Amino acid sequence: MNKKLFEPPVIKRMHTGMPGKNGTSGIIEPISHIDNNSVSTLISLFGSPLFVLSEKTIRETCRKAVDTFQSRYPKVQFGWSYKTNYLDAVCQVFHQEGSWAEVVSGFEYDKAIRNGVDGREIIFNGPDKSEEDLIKAANNHSYIHIDHFDELYTLIRLAENIEVKPRVAIRINMETGLFPKWDRFGFNYENGEALEAVRKILASGKLDLVGLHTHIGTYVTSTSAYRIAAEKMAAFAMEIQGKFDKRILYLDMGGGFASLNTLKGAYHNAADTTPGFDQYAEAITGPLIRAGFDPDNMPLLILETGRALIDDAGFLVGTVLATKRLADGRKAMILDFGVNLLFTAFWYDHMIHPVREMTGTTEDAVVYGPLCMNIDMIRDQMKLPLFQKDDHVVVSRTGAYNMTQWLQFITLRPNVIMIGMDGKPNLIRKAETLDSLVQNEITPDHLLP
């Protein structure tokens, strides 16, 4: 029999609070293993903090998403949103699952090419594409999604000197009932700007209009917004076909599907509010199926969802550096990772799991990171079990955005491992060292030590 754990006694004010759907129980499920690998072993092998990705979860989520859409629409293509997580290993898993690449900068474009993606399977989005980027993408037959008129004019000008006809789509923003409206990207549908852009593209004769693109928002939990967007996109495609006798080959419905992370300030737990893939799929494919396209020649439906495909597959594993009590009596816990690695802590109330079994006794606590900056706070308030120094913790659902938006600030970035289909951990990004940090620095001779 194991020795009983000692937890120091605390005096705490009675506070029943509002019982949620699951009552007020404070027990947080421990995560002791990730894909059958003991978290403690992983830390001893790869250090702490540590990002752990599960290849099995990525593949299963991806297949589930593809299958959900394919059960409702005959031609479906996913494009892996590089900005969500562009570690090579992650991208390759998606490409192996049949995803194209969706990139939003020249560097991401090059990374996709470097990953062996055929130029004809790269979607180039975003408001910032340099002239060199545009020429490169056009020559590779990639799909350039035009964001604004200036880009359109530039591309028409560049097309004069490009041998191939650049293949383009226009990004469209529209009223879908969401607030705030994402009208900073693309051409507006309701005021006729989008139609104007199409007219200019076709009139120029220099560009090959192949698709339409919209991306109505991020972390969108309302499926009706997607339904409206799909209706408008289909209607617009039909309008273009009717007015200009131009068949639109694909409709890119973008991404923005919510994951199961709870947003800060949300009243309900995300598990209760986030729609499943089937609900998004139902909302998007229904209007497209019924839009009146030639059933033998439906436009390809492209989806660029990133977050919903990878968030669940990522875990951030760390160690408790210290616990302390603040001046106002609140409990505080300091971890060896903070907003530098868990950038999404700015948006989400991340769930912090213990690794070992703990009692149901919890106490409201603040969770801080290791940075000596006041902003470095992971949770401003969370009912935590009574952690002690050197306990390990696991933050679940950290696959999206963290490995691209992480900061090299005060600390260096740690190892990233991916647990393969065979259950064995593979190091997919080595921890940064001082050398990797300074390798691009140039110190003038007179400043050398």
Next chain:
Amino acid sequence: MKNRDDIYLLKQFRNNKYLGEGLLYSYSQVFFSDNLILSVLILLVTFMVPQSGIAGLAGVSVSLLLAKWMGFDKGTISRGVYGYNTLLVTLPLGLFFKAGWALVIIVLLASVLTFFLTVFFRNKMLKSGLPFLSWPFVISLWIIMLAVKRFASIEFGDQSLFELNGLYGIGGINLVHGVDWLNRIPLPQGLRTYLISLGAVFFQYNLLAGLAIAAGLVIYSRIAFLLSLTGFFTACLFYSAIGLDINTLDYSYIGFNYILTAIAIGGFFLIPTTFSFFWTIVIMPVVTLLAVGMEQLLAPTGLSVYALPFNLVVPVFLYVIRQRKSRSSGLFPVVIQHNSPERNLYAWSNYQNRLSRKASMLFRLPFMGKWKVSQGYNGKLTHQADWRFAWDFIKVGADGKTYQGNGFNLSDYFCYSLPVYPAADGVVDSVSDGIPDNEPGDANVRQNWGNTVILKHADGLYSKYSHLKPGSIRLKQGDSAVASRELALVGNSGRSPEPHLHFQIQAEPDIDAATIEYPFGYFLRYNNGTPSLIAYSGPNENDLVCNLNADQLLRRTLHFIPGQKIRVDYLESPDGKLMQSEWEVHTDYFNNSYFFDRQSNSTAWFVSDDQQFYFTYYEGPKDNQLFTFFSACFRVPLMFDKELIITDQLPLSVITGSWLRWLQDWMAPFYLFLHYAFALEFLNTDDTLDPSVYMLKTSTKQSVFHKNIQETEFQVEINRGGKIRINSSGKSLCLTTIK
């Protein structure tokens, strides 16, 4: 002027070529054959008694000219259909009677009479789907033989008695010696009788004639020859068993009845199989019985039975075969006559393997995406008795479970609320709606089908979709259902403890109607993630299946319209010069489409439906471009999928001039050791979104006892705009559809 005359003569010759063909094939038609060598051999045999040969040739000519003059179908004339009975009637006239005007008149009249009888019997028997064989011959010759007894001016000749005189006339003393030597070879009595019976078909009672015809038979068809031996020697055995004298066969006209009956039943009108051989053996005593009985009946008239037993037994037997309810006895009537037992067998077995299960309606799976069959035909749970031919479809997740979470809610189930599509276009026959979905685990046994749609596709062909979600049915009774338009959503109504789609085909419209066995057109079956294309079959329990979604480029390029022409540019060898030819696309009155290459007179039959392009048969020489196209694109699914590998079997009849094929023919009815396999895989495309070309790799492989002996690989490029390029070792051709 001379030049124009030449052209005129050439034209005349070309226009009347069919008469020449008809003349020749009248000789081989006696053995149901269109083999040129056999025809020539028989022609030579008839001239062993020159007067008989001349009479025969004259008689056939008269019949054919009459057919031409009266305006009969050229194709039928050219196959010798109108000539062979006349031949059989006029040959003995030339043999028995003395030359003279009387004989000329008799031959002429006999030809006219036989021709008329041929037309009469052919059309009367054709209506009941039976062959008219040599009825006109038997009846004509009887009438003439009876009639001439009263004609004073006609005299019996002695040619048939002094055969050697005739031979001396043709081949000099050497031929006479040769025949004499041959006659003295100590052959077993049975074999001698067999050969003489073969000669007797053309009224030549000598070994040389028999040998020549036997050789011709082997060249025409190994199976026919084998059958002739089987038939004849079975009869011999029966003779000795029953106590009849075999030697009577030597001088009566009976022996060939066994031979012809055996070929007709064992291999020509039925597919040659072990069973057809068995029945050939069984039927021989019956033929004997008829022959002996009829002989007794006709004895007072002095007439011979000729081919009467054969003419009676074959149609009666075929008629009996046709009346069967089930085909389980292994006897298969020939539907498309290829004029040779081998070709009939190879075409039939190829059809049997590839297309026999094809139904007239090519149903699609009634959903999109990959689904799993949770219960198939004869399922243990509910697909039993009258309802055994049905399928239940569900969706499964990565762990094999059909739901996520705890499965307490309907929405936890992957297939719940997924759209259901009509399996084919049709009309909504009835709709039942308003039955609530059950909680998971519960089942409504009172309204066991739940919400159901029944679609009518044709008279006696209905499809049924059950356990649908209440209120989700988009069509009402009488509406047209289109395969591409959503029908309803998957629900959990009726006897359904968890959401699933029940699908079945039935012959009647009632909701409780019994199911019928009816295949789907095409679908993909996934095995460890690798798809295989299944045609004309239904999925089995636990199969993971998905529809084949046809690709526009492949569909358009491999869609050929009757009347279209196809330009063929080709290089015979890498440094050869560029050649050009043209094919035509035709569709005959049976709706069979084919490519016809006039230059080489070859034909390749094909089918192109919405989801697959494939060839069914090829006829003609094998060293031309059409055959390359036939082999390279034997079966092409109209869907691009790099993981898909297609395999198929070419008909063995397209292998010609190979000793292996010759060897195979001898045992083909019993065992096939020779195989001709086809394989296809997709290599690449230039663009996933908007492809303009697909690259394929195909191959054909000949194997003996599963050991490869010859392999040909083809690189095929299918382009947008109707261009198909085929490259194979040293060969390169490009097909362009001319719009």
